[in-house]
Amino acid sequence: MKYMLLLLIFIPLASTQGQTIRINYDIDTATYNVGAPLQLWMNFLEAGDDSISSKYWSAAEVEKYGRDSYFLIERELNFGTKNYLKLMNYATVTILSIRKLGDYYKINSLMEFPGKDSITSNIQYIYNVYAGEENGELKLFNPLKINTDINLNSTTVGFIRFHYLKTHTFDEVLAKKQNDFLVDFAKHFEVPTDTIDYYFAPTREELAQIRGFDFIIGINGEEIPSGRADATGRIVYSSGLAEYYPHEFIHILLYPHYPNGHWWIHEGVATYFGLSRGKELNWQLERLNRHLAKHPEINLDTMLQYRTVDQFTDYSYALGGWVVQKAYEKGGYGLVKKLLNSGKTSEDFYAAIEEHLGIKQEGLDETIKAELKVTFGD
Numbered sequence: 001m002k003y004m005l006l007l008l009i010f011i012p013l014a015s016t017q018g019q020t021i022r023i024n025y026d027i028d029t030a031t032y033n034v035g036a037p038l039q040l041w042m043n044f045l046e047a048g049d050d051s052i053s054s055k056y057w058s059a060a061e062v063e064k065y066g067r068d069s070y071f072l073i074e075r076e077l078n079f080g081t082k083n084y085l086k087l088m089n090y091a092t093v094t095i096l097s098i099r100k101l102g103d104y105y106k107i108n109s110l111m112e113f114p115g116k117d118s119i120t121s122n123i124q125y126i127y128n129v130y131a132g133e134e135n136g137e138l139k140l141f142n143p144l145k146i147n148t149d150i151n152l153n154s155t156t157v158g159f160i161r162f163h164y165l166k167t168h169t170f171d172e173v174l175a176k177k178q179n180d181f182l183v184d185f186a187k188h189f190e191v192p193t194d195t196i197d198y199y200f201a202p203t204r205e206e207l208a209q210i211r212g213f214d215f216i217i218g219i220n221g222e223e224i225p226s227g228r229a230d231a232t233g234r235i236v237y238s239s240g241l242a243e244y245y246p247h248e249f250i251h252i253l254l255y256p257h258y259p260n261g262h263w264w265i266h267e268g269v270a271t272y273f274g275l276s277r278g279k280e281l282n283w284q285l286e287r288l289n290r291h292l293a294k295h296p297e298i299n300l301d302t303m304l305q306y307r308t309v310d311q312f313t314d315y316s317y318a319l320g321g322w323v324v325q326k327a328y329e330k331g332g333y334g335l336v337k338k339l340l341n342s343g344k345t346s347e348d349f350y351a352a353i354e355e356h357l358g359i360k361q362e363g364l365d366e367t368i369k370a371e372l373k374v375t376f377g378d
Contacts, residue, residue, distance in 0.1 A: 010125040020092040021045055027098060037105040037131035040138055045093055050083050058139045061182065069232045072142045073127055073212070096126070104132040104146060110212065143212030144199075152199075155221040158183065162243060163199045165206065174243035181246050182253070184260065185273065188333045191257045197250065199237045207239040221311055231255040242266045246274030261340035262349040264304065268320025269336060272328065281325060282375075285317040290371040301363040304346050322368065326357050328351040 021042060029035035040056055047053040054062050054070060062070040068082060094110040107129050113122040130141040131308065148154065152163045155170050158179030164347050178198075184195045201207040203223055208216045225240030229251035236252060238245040250270040258266070291309050292298055298306065306315040327335045335356055342352035350361040359367055 002020055018191075021095070022092065023095040024097065027095065030093045032098070033100075034105065036138055037098055037107060038095065038125065040131055040140060041095065041107050041109075041129065044140055045088065048085050048089050050085050051153060053085050056140055058134050058135065058141045061142060065233050070142075072144060072230075072233070074131075091124070101130075104130040104141070106130055106143075123215070124217050125213050128212040128214070144210070147198075147210050147212065159193050159195055161195060161197045163197065163210075165201055168202075168242075171243050178191075178244045178249070181244075181274075182249050184249070185246075185250060186253055189254065189337065192255050193253075194234065196234050196236060196252055198238075198245075199247075200238045200240075200242055200245065202239065204239045211237065211333065224312060229255075241278045245278075247271065247276055248274075250274045258337075258340040260343060262342070262344050262346075262352075264316045264318075264320040264349060265324065265339050265342070265352075266325035267314075267316040268322070271317040271321035272324040276314075276321070277312055279312075281318070281321040284321060285315050285372060287313045288315070288318040289376045292369060292372065300368050302361050303364060303368075304349060319368070323325070323353060323357070330357065 004065060023221070025036070027034065027038065029038060044053045044056040047056070050071070051067050054067050057070050064070075065072065071084065072298075073084075088111070090113065092112050092114075094112075095107065096110055097106075097108045099108075100108045108126065109129075110126045111124045112125065115122045128143045130143060130146055131138055132141055133139070148163055151166070153166050153168070153170070154164075155162045157172070157175040159182055160175070160179050162170070162175055182196070183193060197208065199210055201210060204219050207221070208214075208219065215253060223240065225238070225245075227236065227238035227241075227245050227248040229236055229248040231252055234252055236245065236248040238248060247270045250273060251266065254266060254269065270276070271284065276284055288309055291313075292300075302320070303315060303319050308314055309318065324336055324339065327339050331338075339352055342348055342356070348363075354360050
């Protein structure tokens, strides 16, 4: 058997403040008519600032999503920066291909950071953007709307526009259940309802492809239901739970109108009223209880320092949900709304629990563990 060694050659093209932009060797602008979209994409990356780079983007999308969110890939990973393109100055972006597809050019790129060692890669994602004409000028576009128009079916039920693969049989009953939940929840929390776009697919990989990712870091392990809310764009994404995924809709409804709530409270409300991973709060708490039994060193007096229990459960879902459950049982929606207005800092979070639930921070560990043992056993 003969083996062929395929050598991929990347040509460094530009560097800005540490950023390296490379193009794959086969993108020959003398042979292929891709020079204009290539230069446009490079200009965007080299500008290095969200607001400055917006001039290279579709004006309609900048208006819709805002000058700090128009590039929808920006918020995919929580790097802790509000200016995504400044962060990209420290990455390597490799432009892999540019292909003409109908009225657009599809630009495929890879983003990575230096690895920890000589054998470890730090590839964040392989993603697509499009270049096409807008008002006579070549501009960049997110893949979401283009993929929606070409590859998906769409059905509107009430306030929700459902977008799904053409191979999916749409479930009207579940769709109505989701819209009814949205209307009922909005009424209880006194927030307005308006159109929400909902993208769903059976798997995380299929959902990522809809959004323009050929590869995205973190899609590993067992396939489990997951979702994400884009409150600015009023978009919900989910995989694994089809037409009904209330958790993320809660975020869309509440984030703009309760900006002074700790994010654990927001996650708690979404979990208690709208499930997490498609599971009720007690399912989350039972998993947490088993985890705590194996790790007695964990002290829930400082619960905010903890993050992931396992692939299925997060402390913020389980314990945030526990706090919200206690508030609802004590004072209904009114007390939950007080929690949502109680402040965003860690100090605010613990103070709100003491004020509204009567549990001091130094008593949280004992109280929670005792209740979990009574409910779920040792």
